[in-house]
Amino acid sequence: MTARIPAVSLQSVRKVYQGAGGKRVEALKGITLETAPEERLTALIGPDGAGKSTLLKILCGLEAADAGTVRSLGAHPDPDDPGLLKRIAYMPQSLGLYRELSCRENMELQAELRGIPPAEAAEKIRELLVLTGLGPFMERPAGKLSGGMKQKLALAGALLASPDLLLLDEPTVGVDPLSRRELWNVLKERRKAHDMAVLFSTAYLEEAEAADSVILLEEGGIIARGSPQTLKEAARGRTFAYALEGLSPEESERIKRRFMLMAAASDASSPWLDAVPREGRMDLLLQNGRSPEFPNDIDPGRLSPRPPRLEDAYALLTFRDAPGEDSEAHAASARPHESGGLSAIESMEAPKPLVIARGIRRLFGNFVAVDDTTFDVMPGEIFGILGPNGAGKTTTFRMLASLLPASEGEIEIAGANLKSAKSLARSLVGYVAQKFSLYAKLTARENLRFFGRSFGLSGKALDARIEELLHDFRLVEKADFPAGSLSLGAQKDLSIACGFIHNPKIIFLDEATSGADIAQRRALWRRIVRFAAKGAAVVVTTHFMEEAEYCDRFLIQDAGKIIAIGSPSEIREAAYGKEKAEGASIESAFIEIVEKKRLEREKGGAA
Missing domain, CATH: 3.40.50.300 (P-loop containing nucleotide triphosphate hydrolases)
Structure with a gap:
């Protein structure tokens, strides 16, 4: 790949879908974008329905833009071009695996589709399955792999042709920290060996923070773009930490919940836009133009400035009134x-x-x-x-x-x-499944009514509860759309609302x-x-x-x-001991505990 050719170039790209009830949905609204040669790892972030998946599909030629110019590696992305299949690879959220085929057979099919000769393919398949830790499972059907193993198999398939441009749509969604780390280690090794450009979407902002460049999409448009450090500067002077170390567990929980409820107001009554428990403290983000304020029962002496994170910049750009509910709900x-x-x-x-x-x-x-x-x-x-x-x-x-x-x-x-x-x-009990499990042909309102009646609610009490949940979960405008036509985020909100419909004890x-x-x-x-x-x-x-x-x-x-x-503090201490636990992340403690226990089992088995 010539270094001077941008990996991705778009000019005024638009894409329109026909939504529920014949409503016109503009997924991409005239996007113009060109990656620089030095931007080898680019992250796409943004809310559900922002246009991330649509953009990736257009870049690999799976979908066509309705207007504008698209260039991937300097050429129009034509899925019928055999040369394109070798230079550009795409890993969808759905993974694209055949459940009945073994790991090896899935890889062989990918190699055939990409025109890789059998002898060359056999060596690459063996190398990639070993690299991803799937070597011992070569003959296992893909449908019988764990979630993390499926993700690694899909990534191995995308890497078969050693592409110049790799497009990844939320490659680590639903994957545990150990598998996430393994996926990124594989990707790091391949990038280093083949100098490929990677464009990936993610809901994990710490993954985006490791990229050369970050693109924030919202409602089909780019609302921010730059290096992670550049984007974080927008939050400079507005990020604080409130120390919880040394407090009793009860007091720590009380303060954590107090700050979260203050931030949930998301209006002029609260100085805090965001409040997140992390590593023995509360990470706080100040509303624009406000000074830190505290109720009488919270010690302001525990507050100190902290460096901004990418999620702080994201919150400033996207929260507005997205995460909060009205003050009456908080009083309740x-x-x-x-x-x-x-x-x-x-x-x-x-x-x-x-x-x-x-x-x-x-x-x-x-x-x-x-x-x-x-x-x-x-x-x-x-x-x-x-x-x-x-x-x-x-x-x-x-x-x-x-x-x-x-x-x-x-x-x-x-x-x-x-x-x-x-x-x-x-x-x-209220139950919310990992996968969407509501009635796709019923509207959002009808689903709520069905589950409400299933739990014995009826009449005006049920009507009032439905309206309350539609408002609380921001589903009022989508109430009469079929549930199956809603965005993934709206489907998730509706699933949770149905789980809460009868005010369960658990x-x-x-x-x-x-x-x-x-x-x-x-x-x-x-x-x-x-x-x-x-x-x-x-x-x-x-x-x-x-x-x-x-x-x-x-x-x-x-x-x-x-x-x-x-x-959380006890888990950190279990991983690192009391002296070293302060400031450790739960993710690192999780990995430490799991790996330590697995090593003990291996030694016990060997003995």
């Missing part, structure tokens, strides 16, 4: 739970766990997916279940939500035993923020905090490790067993 967070739950503070009796798991085990044939797992979740507690792909956390989660029976052990949900009172337990959220941008993630976590403040229990799984900081406690599971359980 102090009231007792509407379905009868009381917070530990309001109750005169010692609180009893709302979720009890005792020695639960799950077998699939001879395979032990979950083994001897025990924990409780208290009223008002946010409890996380974390682990690498294939660790057993989804199986554990499904057993708790009564979607899968335990092979052994006992589970109680709000006092109802799942073996003897499953129907009662289900009536007290809510189960299975990777509810997967694929969401940080504005959507912040909005959901503020809802979760208010929900827990009413005395409900919340059980979550997530691959965004920083989200574990929102949890009062969480467990880490691997190979079906709990290998750590505790508060």
Whole structure:
């Protein structure tokens, strides 16, 4: 590839789709963009529906622009051009794998499509499968791989032709930290060996922060572009940290939730635009033109400036009034739970766990997916279940939500035993699946009505609850569109709204923020905090490790067993010891604990 030719060049590019109800949706609104030769790694970021996937598909020729000029490596991206298939590779979010074919057969098919001779292809396939750690699984069907292994197989296929331009659409979405690190190590090695240009979209802003250049899209247009450092300068002087170290766990949780609710107001009543728990502190972002302000019960002496992060710049450019709700909703967070739950503070009796798991085990044939797992979740507690792909956390989660029976052990949900009172337990629970599981042909409003009636709501009470949720989740304008026609972000919001429809005592959220941008993630976590403040229990799984900081406690599971359980600070101490734990990230602690335990198992097995 000639260094002087831009990897990507677009001039006034437009793309229009026919949306729900015949509505015209302008996915790209006259985008003009040209990457510089030195920009070898470029990140696309932005909210759901911003146009990221559309832009990548146009650049590789899978879709055609309705107007404007598109050049990839200096040429029009023609999918029928065999030369293009060797020079440009694309990895979609859907991965494009054939579930019934083995890893080797998937790779051989990719090689054939790209015109790579069989002898050359065989050597490259072996090399890439070894590099991605898939060598031992060469004959395993793709459909039987873990999520992280599927991502690595799709990346290996995209790298087969050693392309000059690699286009990646959220390559690490839904992948655990270990698999994410492995994916980026593979990509780093290939980039170094072949000097390829990479354009990738991502919901992980720390990935974007490692790029040469960042492009922020919103509603089909570019609203910011530059190096990560240049974009971060917009937040200079507005980023602060509030130290939580040394406080009791109860006081730390109180302050964390207080700041989050202040930021959730997202209006002139609060000085804070964003508030995020991280590494034993609260990371705060100041509203424009405001001075730091504190309630009387929060010590301003714990506040100090901190360097801006890319997510701070992102928040300044995109939040506006996206993540907050009205002040009336926040006032409601102090009231007792509407379905009868009381917070530990309001109750005169010692609180009893709302979720009890005792020695639960799950077998699939001879395979032990979950083994001897025990924990409780208290009223008002946010409890996380974390682990690498294939660790057993989804199986554990499904057993708790009564979607899968335990092979052994006992589970109680709000006092109802799942073996003897499953129907009662289900009536007290809200469940949000990782994958979209609503009725695609029903409108958003009809879905809410269906789930509301399923939980015994009716009449004016149901109508009022539906309108409340449509407003709270910003679905009013989409209320009468079929759910299947909504954007992925709107589908996610609708799924969560349906889970909340009956004000359950317990809510189960299975990777509810997967694929969401940080504005959507912040909005959901503020809802979760208010929900827990009413005395409900919340059980979550997530691959965004920083989200574990929102949890009062969480467990880490691997190979079906709990290998750590505790508060965020206790998990950091378990990984690094008390002296070195301060300032450590949950992600690094997670990796340290998992790798240490795996090494112990390997040594035990060898012995």
